Amino acid sequence: MNIKSGTYYWSTTFPNAPSYPRLEQDLNCDVVIIGGGSSGAQCAYYLSNSNLDVVVIEKNKVGQGSTSTNTAFIQYSGEKLFTDLTNTFGEEYIGKHVSLCRQAINEIEEAAKTVDIDCEFKRRDSLYFASYPEDVERLQKEYDFLKRHQFELDFLTQTDISEKYPFQKEAAIYSYNDAELNPFKFTHALLDYALKKGVHIYEQTEMNGHSYNNETKKITIRTKNGKLVHAKRVIYCAGYEGIDLKKEKQASFVSTYTVTTNPVDDLSSWYKRTLIWETARPYVYTRTTADNRIIIGGLDENTTFPEVRDSKLMHKKDKLIEEFYKLFPDIHVQPDYYLAAFYGGTIDGLPIIGKYSEAPNSYFVFGFGDNGTVYSQILAKLVVEEIVEGKSSDMPYYLQKRPLLKKSK
Numbered sequence: 001m002n003i004k005s006g007t008y009y010w011s012t013t014f015p016n017a018p019s020y021p022r023l024e025q026d027l028n029c030d031v032v033i034i035g036g037g038s039s040g041a042q043c044a045y046y047l048s049n050s051n052l053d054v055v056v057i058e059k060n061k062v063g064q065g066s067t068s069t070n071t072a073f074i075q076y077s078g079e080k081l082f083t084d085l086t087n088t089f090g091e092e093y094i095g096k097h098v099s100l101c102r103q104a105i106n107e108i109e110e111a112a113k114t115v116d117i118d119c120e121f122k123r124r125d126s127l128y129f130a131s132y133p134e135d136v137e138r139l140q141k142e143y144d145f146l147k148r149h150q151f152e153l154d155f156l157t158q159t160d161i162s163e164k165y166p167f168q169k170e171a172a173i174y175s176y177n178d179a180e181l182n183p184f185k186f187t188h189a190l191l192d193y194a195l196k197k198g199v200h201i202y203e204q205t206e207m208n209g210h211s212y213n214n215e216t217k218k219i220t221i222r223t224k225n226g227k228l229v230h231a232k233r234v235i236y237c238a239g240y241e242g243i244d245l246k247k248e249k250q251a252s253f254v255s256t257y258t259v260t261t262n263p264v265d266d267l268s269s270w271y272k273r274t275l276i277w278e279t280a281r282p283y284v285y286t287r288t289t290a291d292n293r294i295i296i297g298g299l300d301e302n303t304t305f306p307e308v309r310d311s312k313l314m315h316k317k318d319k320l321i322e323e324f325y326k327l328f329p330d331i332h333v334q335p336d337y338y339l340a341a342f343y344g345g346t347i348d349g350l351p352i353i354g355k356y357s358e359a360p361n362s363y364f365v366f367g368f369g370d371n372g373t374v375y376s377q378i379l380a381k382l383v384v385e386e387i388v389e390g391k392s393s394d395m396p397y398y399l400q401k402r403p404l405l406k407k408s409k
Contacts, residue, residue: 002306003240006313006339008068009260009293010184013120017188018195020062023202023227029053031387032221032231034207034245036062038070038183038373039365040237041190042380045111048197050388055229056191056199057221059206063187066239069341071258071297072186072373073275073287074108074179075126076101076151079370080349083141088348095149096397097350102151104377105179112181116196117189120182120290124275129161129172131280136171139279143173152176164271167327178275180287183373210234212360219361233387234362236354237376240344246364248354249347250400255309256343257316258297260289261333267292269330276327284323294333296320300343313340344368351375353383353398 011017020036031047033040036058047054076098085094112121130136143155154160154174161169195201209222221229236242243251267273267288277285277298284298299316303309317338324333345368346352354364363383367376378398385392 003066004069004339004341005306005310007337008339009337010068010070010182011064013182013291014185014188017062017184018192020058020201020203022225023057023205023223023229026228026230027055027200028230029055029200030231031055031233031235032057032219032229033235033237034221035065035237035239035242036187036191036201036203037065037067037237037239038063038187039239039367039376039380040235041187041194042376043235043237043365043384044194044199044201045190046380046384047387048194048199050384052388054194054199055231056194056201057205057207057223057229058201058203061203062191062201063184065241066341067183067187069258069339070183070373071285071287071295072181072183073277073285073371074105074181074374075175075275075371076105076178076374077126077128077175077371078349079345081138081142083138083145085349086145091145093397096394098146098149098151100378100394100397101371101374104374104381107381108181108373108377109179111190112186115189115193117185117192119186119189121179121186122181122290123177123179124287125272126175126178126275126277127165127172128175129169129276129278131169131278131283133170135279139171139173146173165327166269166330180275181373182290186373217361232361235383236362236364240342240368242364242366243344246354246356246359248352248364248366248400250352251344251366251368252347253304253342253344254300255303255312256297256300256341257313257320258295258339258341259317259320259335260337261294261296262336263292264294264331264333265292267331269328284320286324286327293336294324294331296324299323304342309340309342313338316340343370345370348402350402351379351398352400353379353395354400
């Protein structure tokens with residue numbers, strides 16, 4: 001899958017990132033993780049604290065796939081309002097989901113404090129504003145839902161917003177204690193931690209096939225250079241390219257665009273450097289970085305053809321800058337990096353752990369959504385719980401068949 005094109009900022013922040021050898025011998029292990037991006041690293045991080053023999057293989061270089069296009073908004077809220085999700089799943093179900101999102105953010109913070117590489121994790125508040133007057137009522141209902149579930153947030157009026165920001169909006173949800181991080185450094189930090197705990201990591205090692213042995217109950221992963229990895233369990237963490245390995249009918253894709261600007265000297269008009277996004281669809285979102293750049297993203301297009309996606313990049317780059325100036329006319333920026341990429345979501349709005357009868361002892365981690373880092377942290381923990389402890393009580397919330405799918409009063 002051609003998942004991205006353009007120029008990429010995150011890898012420039014860590015030019016001397018660790019590198020790993022190519023697999024040059026056959027291996028036997030307890031668990032093999034396919035993919036060295038964010039979700040693979042999160043699985044490796046959790047597994048590194050077990051007594052299992054774990055191997056990670058990455059077909060290219062660590063963190064160079066969809067991780068390199070991740071804008072790393074670390075939030076519990078997602079593209080679909082929780083109040084909309086309750087219409088499908090019921091409030092009890094979605095209350096559990098949002099609680100797991102909050103827990104995942106805390107665990108991302110704990111991981112960031114535990115690893116040796118600084119991944120620029122920082123708590124940030126979020127502003128989610130009504131793009132149009134008719135969105136205010138829906139935003140109020142979302143606020144009421146989150147308040148019922150003990151989240152710390154405020155409902156801002158037009159006056160409240162104008163007092164804090166150089167723009168006017170009808171209303172907004174102001175959420176406390178979301179976060180941001182550098183996803184490239186985060187991925188490397190987790191794998192560096194896992195390596196030091198005994199996990200084996202290999203780059204430039206592409207899977208070329210897999211098979212299951214009914215007698216040994218093991219999966220054999222074949223690599224393109226002819227090496228074999230025999231494992232009791234496989235976790236497929238190939239990001240959006242995981243769809244090339246297993247077609248998941250719940251997954252859906254659009255094209256999205258991102259600009260990363262030059263460093264900005266004065267950000268004083270940006271209240272607490274909040275994460276900012278909106279109710280419009282397609283939406284625009286923006287955040288700052290550790291070196292005072294600004295990331296502006298969004299303006300999604302409903303196309304899954306790379307050539308169509310890429311043909312719009314220059315126009316989208318200019319449009320994203322234009323949208324940013326509507327919010328902060330006093331902050332002058334230049335686009336230093338800009339990219340087009342596929343962005344994956346799910347039809348029902350929840351991420352997926354795929355467990356399929358045709359792939360025994362295997363897990364497919366589809367942490368798809370606009371807060372994919374948070375989703376992947378949830379899914380990684382649940383998969384590792386089941387592998388290590390034999391059961392994960394919360395996993396059914398995210399299985400592709402959604403066996404808990406029912407409305408709760």
